[in-house]
Amino acid sequence: MSNRSPLPIFPISPLKVIEPSKFKEKMEMQVLPSLKKCRSDEWTAIRGKFCRVKGIQDGNPGTGFAHWVFYSAASFDRSMREVSFDLPLGTVVIFVGFTQSEMRFSELAWYFLKYGLNVLIMEHRGHGLSSREISDPEVVKVSHWRDYKRDFAAVVEDARKKGFLSRPLFLFAHSMGGAIGAAVEEEFPLLFDRAVLSSPMLLPKMQFPTFIMRAAAEFMCLIGKENMRIPGSTGFIPPSSDRPSSYKARDEWYFSKRLQFPLFHLSDPCCRWSREALRMDWDISREGQIRKIMTPTLIFQAEKDCLVDPGAQNEFVRKAKREGRPVRMRKVKGARHEIFCSASPTLSRYLATVIGFYFSACPDKPRLIE
Numbered sequence: 001m002s003n004r005s006p007l008p009i010f011p012i013s014p015l016k017v018i019e020p021s022k023f024k025e026k027m028e029m030q031v032l033p034s035l036k037k038c039r040s041d042e043w044t045a046i047r048g049k050f051c052r053v054k055g056i057q058d059g060n061p062g063t064g065f066a067h068w069v070f071y072s073a074a075s076f077d078r079s080m081r082e083v084s085f086d087l088p089l090g091t092v093v094i095f096v097g098f099t100q101s102e103m104r105f106s107e108l109a110w111y112f113l114k115y116g117l118n119v120l121i122m123e124h125r126g127h128g129l130s131s132r133e134i135s136d137p138e139v140v141k142v143s144h145w146r147d148y149k150r151d152f153a154a155v156v157e158d159a160r161k162k163g164f165l166s167r168p169l170f171l172f173a174h175s176m177g178g179a180i181g182a183a184v185e186e187e188f189p190l191l192f193d194r195a196v197l198s199s200p201m202l203l204p205k206m207q208f209p210t211f212i213m214r215a216a217a218e219f220m221c222l223i224g225k226e227n228m229r230i231p232g233s234t235g236f237i238p239p240s241s242d243r244p245s246s247y248k249a250r251d252e253w254y255f256s257k258r259l260q261f262p263l264f265h266l267s268d269p270c271c272r273w274s275r276e277a278l279r280m281d282w283d284i285s286r287e288g289q290i291r292k293i294m295t296p297t298l299i300f301q302a303e304k305d306c307l308v309d310p311g312a313q314n315e316f317v318r319k320a321k322r323e324g325r326p327v328r329m330r331k332v333k334g335a336r337h338e339i340f341c342s343a344s345p346t347l348s349r350y351l352a353t354v355i356g357f358y359f360s361a362c363p364d365k366p367r368l369i370e
Helices: 020-036 102-114 146-161 176-187 210-222 245-259 271-284 310-322 344-359
Strands: 039-045 065-071 090-095 117-122 169-174 194-198 297-302 327-332
Touching: 020 102, 020 245, 039 146, 065 102, 065 146, 090 102, 090 176, 102 117, 102 245, 102 344, 117 146, 146 176, 169 176, 176 194, 176 271, 194 344, 210 271, 297 310, 297 344, 310 327, 327 344
Parallel strands: 090 117, 090 169, 169 194, 194 297, 297 327
Antiparallel strands: 039 065, 065 117
């Protein structure tokens, strides 16, 4: 990784991560069983116009809820811990990316738990088991991008009442979740102690100039085509085999899990989601909004990202620096969009940087187990 950040980072040796050749076995035999013992599935009521999904019966607790998962570090297997602690060292809130569910972040949650951190993974509306605004199980829709912020506020209040939010409070937000994370940082500047935006979707990579794509999305919604999939949509298909082994092993395992649950078959945006995503990216990238950020924030940029625009990330950081905001960037050489699926050397250093950045906010520095 290049571009060393002036933000404080507690020194941690590169983590020992799961090798691709053993990924499926390790996840099934060790990671998931250990997570199950400290897992709690929670539901928070949210406002909106929701609908049933085709081919899926109403499930508990029904529509109008955000689903989130909480993992307790205090209940995590002591034999797997990498740090010594009596109480959790903090709580990491994870924002999933576009079309993703909490299952995608099981491995990442396991690493955080090993280092004494509670984990809360939120499935945004239209994702995972959270309520949907469109009946097609493969399509993502949101009526207004600000609903993402309102849903999060409801979940945070619910989690606080249940005693889950041990401070310090940290954010890990990926891709679309990174854009939502930036919006949340601007709306609630004192909520998080540290924030990591990993490959944030501050602007998606698009075939045509941004102003044309914005105009097209606005027009399609204006003529009543807001639920139509955007051109180029693929539907729910297996992941590409033309990927490095570290990505391939993780993609194939996650796809096998998605096959079992129709609600995890998300694949495409509708025109309404595209319009709202572009509106969100424009709003959160304004200097007047960036000026509100007070949380020390690390943005990780993947060198080989083919899904989001690195130029928008660079401009966001430039604006933040001009405004004197504590936002810095780390560029990850050779990484693709999902940096947390990288090959072992890169992934090991990446995780050590993320956890060390979080630990820099802990009043009592962690005692690493030799």
